[in-house]
Amino acid sequence: MSSSSSSSSSSSSPLSSLQQPSSSITPSNVVDIPGPSNTNNDDEFEAPSSSRQRAMNEVWLEPVVEALATQVAIDASHYHGRLSAASALAIIFQVCSTWREVSRSDLLWQRLTRRIWRRTYRLRDTWQLEYIYWHRTARNFTTGRHALVVPQYDPGDHHQALICRCLTLSDTHLACGFVDGTVRLFNLNTGAHITTFWSNHGHLFGPFSQSISGIVITNSSLVFARLDGDIYMSLINGPRPIPGPIPARRAIIGDVVNNGVLVEFAGCNRFWIGLFAGHAGGAFQIWDAQTEQRIFVGGSLTDPESVQGWHMLTELVEPVGRVRVTEREFVVACTTSRLVCFNLRNPEILLRDMGSTTGFMVSSLDISHEVFVVVERNGVGTVRRVGNFERVSRFRLRGSWLRGLLVCMNLGYVITYSSGSGLLRVWDIHEPTARLCITIAVRDDGGEQGHVHGNSMVANQTHVAISSNDSSIHLLDFSVQ
């Protein structure tokens, strides 16, 4: 594993003060100045009597200070970005010894980790350490501090000629889908190959008809789909009576002739959704993930792209559409001309149906935590809330940055990759105008063989993965080492 980082603007964080209470603030340092204090509400803060002094001191019970610290952190996160919550907390903990004691409350850190970093389970020894981990990892996305992880293929695996077309990340795994209908699973932290799943059913409707078009990792299972419409499932940690690649169970038999090409596949715990092209009126198919029964067919999103959809079976072309699913079961899907949104439990009703005067870049649609990003052909990137399409942030890419553009996002950041230049950029989307944090050159094997021509990119809160048409896969690890 090699380490590299790029130069960028950096911000210091007083987060270290959260690990041990500051020793520089002692009771004698707190100056007691009688009379009105420096506040906007001077008329409300006359000097208290001794009885009021006692009452005010009685207010600061531990649950009250915890609630106050929580609100302060959430406010700071909301108005100034998640990284600012730590410095706001540090101020609270330095007010007095009573307030400082609250920094030892693991319940406080659990609440803050859930609210600010959207993490509901603990991997570190304490919730405070968990909070610090996610804070520092998020900060690494703004400073560019990362390590390169090289996926280690099985020695007997003849993968060199294979092109990876599809990537998915979980907290622990990287799953890569290839044009031959195989999915390889790697350990996200070490890059070690874990297993290969293969699918070997169905007729060939072209050299790329078995190409993987989507992978979903949920809890202990891995589900993947092919362009020909087959959907396969396997347990990630299931029994392995025979070493070697694992034949995945075919859950859904594809029907290319009648359904068209399964351009993209996505899902959540409860549903799977396929975006099809090739037959008018059948853009979306939805299955119940538990019963594997199809529950919906319909939609006209890809009607104009029918012919192009069929080409995906025989040529290595960009997908004609993209579909993404949120945790709250909202679907956002787009082609070059349209973007739609609906709920998986009520797919007949489009909640939004919008076009673009210049056209959407299909490879730029991505979702994270009920927020989605899409870039139009004029270079304008927009981040919106899925529920009400309220605009959260906006950024503009230069014309040269749009060549071979890949876009993905995680909590708080949009990541863009320009294959034309081999440069990866991280955008902080907290403000209405997104802020470019860093630019990283993604080099192939040390930087001497030229930049990486990406065809797929995915990100989560710790990693960014890029696959390319030259069979390489690059995994950037921004997590705290």
Place this chain on the structure above:
Amino acid sequence: MSKTVKDAIETIPTDEINSISLSLVRSEILTKVIEYCKKHNSAQMSDVDLMDWDVEFANVHYTTLFDLVLSANYMNINCLLDLVCGKIADMIKGKTPGEIAKLFDIKDVSTYEEDN
């Protein structure tokens, strides 16, 4: 909405319950707490209107605010505690630790106990 009241109702036998003691809550503050609970249990207001109402409810003198904090904590009404703590958080926004201590006239607990 109050876990304290709920626990009292659930633990005291039904035929013995005539009143629930809330000795730490002054009557005028209890009136405001009841007003808050009634409003939040009512289905008549939209979420947006309720948020506006909350802003007005919490726009009170700081002494009342602190009484509401103590009462919400004692009665275990988390949403009210979050609301009034949010108001206090607004008051201290942008202030240094020293300015916050001065604003609330906080003497460090150990110093206060030594003096008294």
